[in-house]
Amino acid sequence: xxxxxxxxxxxxxxxxxxxMAQADGFQCYAMSFDYGQRHQAExxxxxxxxxxxxxxxxxxxxxxxxxxxxxxxxxxxIDVPTSGNxxxxxxxxxxxxxxxxxxxxxxxxxxxxxxxxARDIFVGVNAVDYSGYPDCRPEYIAAFEAMANxxxxxxxxxxxxxxxxxxIDLSKADIITRGTALGVDYALxxxxxxxxxxxxxxxxxxxxxxxxxxxxxxxxxDPTPYY
Amino acid sequence: xxxxxxxxxxxxxxxxxxxMAQADGFQCYAMSFDYGQRHQAExxxxxxxxxxxxxxxxxxxxxxxxxxxxxxxxxxxIDVPTSGNxxxxxxxxxxxxxxxxxxxxxxxxxxxxxxxxARDIFVGVNAVDYSGYPDCRPEYIAAFEAMANxxxxxxxxxxxxxxxxxxIDLSKADIITRGTALGVDYALxxxxxxxxxxxxxxxxxxxxxxxxxxxxxxxxxDPTPYY
Numbered sequence: 325x326x327x328x329x330x331x332x333x334x335x336x337x338x339x340x341x342x343x344m345a346q347a348d349g350f351q352c353y354a355m356s357f358d359y360g361q362r363h364q365a366e367x368x369x370x371x372x373x374x375x376x377x378x379x380x381x382x383x384x385x386x387x388x389x390x391x392x393x394x395x396x397x398x399x400x401x402i403d404v405p406t407s408g409n410x411x412x413x414x415x416x417x418x419x420x421x422x423x424x425x426x427x428x429x430x431x432x433x434x435x436x437x438x439x440x441x442a443r444d445i446f447v448g449v450n451a452v453d454y455s456g457y458p459d460c461r462p463e464y465i466a467a468f469e470a471m472a473n474x475x476x477x478x479x480x481x482x483x484x485x486x487x488x489x490x491x492i493d494l495s496k497a498d499i500i501t502r503g504t505a506l507g508v509d510y511a512l513x514x515x516x517x518x519x520x521x522x523x524x525x526x527x528x529x530x531x532x533x534x535x536x537x538x539x540x541x542x543x544x545x546d547p548t549p550y551y
Numbered sequence: 552x553x554x555x556x557x558x559x560x561x562x563x564x565x566x567x568x569x570x571m572a573q574a575d576g577f578q579c580y581a582m583s584f585d586y587g588q589r590h591q592a593e594x595x596x597x598x599x600x601x602x603x604x605x606x607x608x609x610x611x612x613x614x615x616x617x618x619x620x621x622x623x624x625x626x627x628x629i630d631v632p633t634s635g636n637x638x639x640x641x642x643x644x645x646x647x648x649x650x651x652x653x654x655x656x657x658x659x660x661x662x663x664x665x666x667x668x669a670r671d672i673f674v675g676v677n678a679v680d681y682s683g684y685p686d687c688r689p690e691y692i693a694a695f696e697a698m699a700n701x702x703x704x705x706x707x708x709x710x711x712x713x714x715x716x717x718x719i720d721l722s723k724a725d726i727i728t729r730g731t732a733l734g735v736d737y738a739l740x741x742x743x744x745x746x747x748x749x750x751x752x753x754x755x756x757x758x759x760x761x762x763x764x765x766x767x768x769x770x771x772x773d774p775t776p777y778y
Contacts, residue, residue, distance in 0.1 A: 386613075386615075388613075392666045423661075423662045423666050423703065424658055424659075424665055427661060427699070428655075428658040428659060428661075431655040431657075431658040432651075434651040434654060435651035435652070435655055436619055438650035438651055439619045439650050458702060458703055458704060459701075461701065464702055467697050467698035467701045468698050470694050471691070471697070474685065474686075474688065474690050474694045475651055475653070475654045475691055475694075476650065477650075
């Protein structure tokens with residue numbers, strides 16, 4: 325079996341990407357980050373998801389992005405926008421964007437993949453319901469892959485490294501339909517930006533609203549506990 | 552003054568790149584990494600170098616790359632090659648290469664630059680005496696810059712982000728000559744892969760040999776303490 329490194333956040337998308345990577349025959353090494361995020365419940369969700377999937381290994385990397393701030397997810401001084409206060413949010417990139425987050429996470433996935441001898445990295449980014457984050461766009465993913473192939477031994481030794489984004493063109497409803505068919509238990513996952521300690525979701529933040537509508541559009545019962 | 556983020560390792564190259572960035576008129580924000588490297592003396596050197604240069608801020612990021620291993624610099628089980636045991640080293644990329652290190656470090660520099668509103672990042676990589684590391688090649692640097700411009704708000708908002716490598720085409724002797732002219736005190740710096748607690752150098756590892764020869768070729772007295 326070919327080894328793959330996969331970023332698992334504890335959310336719905338990465339749980340689905342993990343199931344798809346396994347269905348494609350990859351032996352999966354999961355990586356999560358304790359980066360000082362507001363929603364620590366997602367790390368517990370990542371542990372539930374990777375345990376249920378039976379990954380080869382699950383590493384949680386400590387890297388406190390709060391020292392940079394600049395995002396509602398890592399800076400207590402910036403409020404998470406909800407349907408109740410969305411008029412306060414400016415146009416463009418949302419305040420929940422974490423500066424260079426995917427680049428930082430993918431760089432560490434690249435480091436681990438090189439040590440493991442894995443030539444495949446999976447990430448559950450999605451360009452349809454991508455919330456306006458620059459580092460979820462297909463052109464960004466292509467540029468990261470090109471860079472990664474020059475950055476590492478594998479690039480020098482002509483072993484092509486692939487960055488897989490199996491969700492990139494799927495709607496949230498499509499993702500939920502595909503994951504459900506593969507047996508993903510979405511009750512294990514947490515998408516909410518302000519989930520409580522029991523992993524219950526607010527139902528109001530951007531992430532909750534997109535997820536909730538996805539279950540409606542897919543015609544699948546939403547197992548998410550809301551507080 | 553324009554802000555720039557600069558990676559400062561404590562070594563000769565990055566101290567010179569910092570002096571060149573300041574000479575170009577940049578207000579410098581220095582970033583170093585405590586990544587579990589063998590040569591902890593270089594972090595003390597980084598503090599001496601940034602204090603002497605009078606940077607606006609110096610951040611040391613904790614990110615333990617030993618959890619990945621795979622390098623003589625981060626894995627106690629792998630010996631640092633020296634002139635005494637070099638015949639044991641295979642051709643190609645040296646065992647002191649740390650998997651994806653520059654990519655990980657530059658990603659965090661990118662995150663900080665975005666929060667600071669800096670559009671310039673400096674790194675003292677060098678392609679002449681580059682020790683065979685894939686992530687010191689000009690084509691890698693160009694690919695990282697292209698990726699960075701798609702990864703971030705600044706890319707979306709059409710503020711071009713530049714990755715500067717002022718040393719990339721210089722020999723070690725050229726670097727030492729330029730830095731000396733700019734007033735860099737190389738006695739503050741540590742290049743040795745196995746420096747001792749007093750910042751004295753072994754004089755035998757690849758990094759020491761390249762540095763030592765650089766002073767000889769530049770015709771400048773070598774201030775490095777050797778043990």
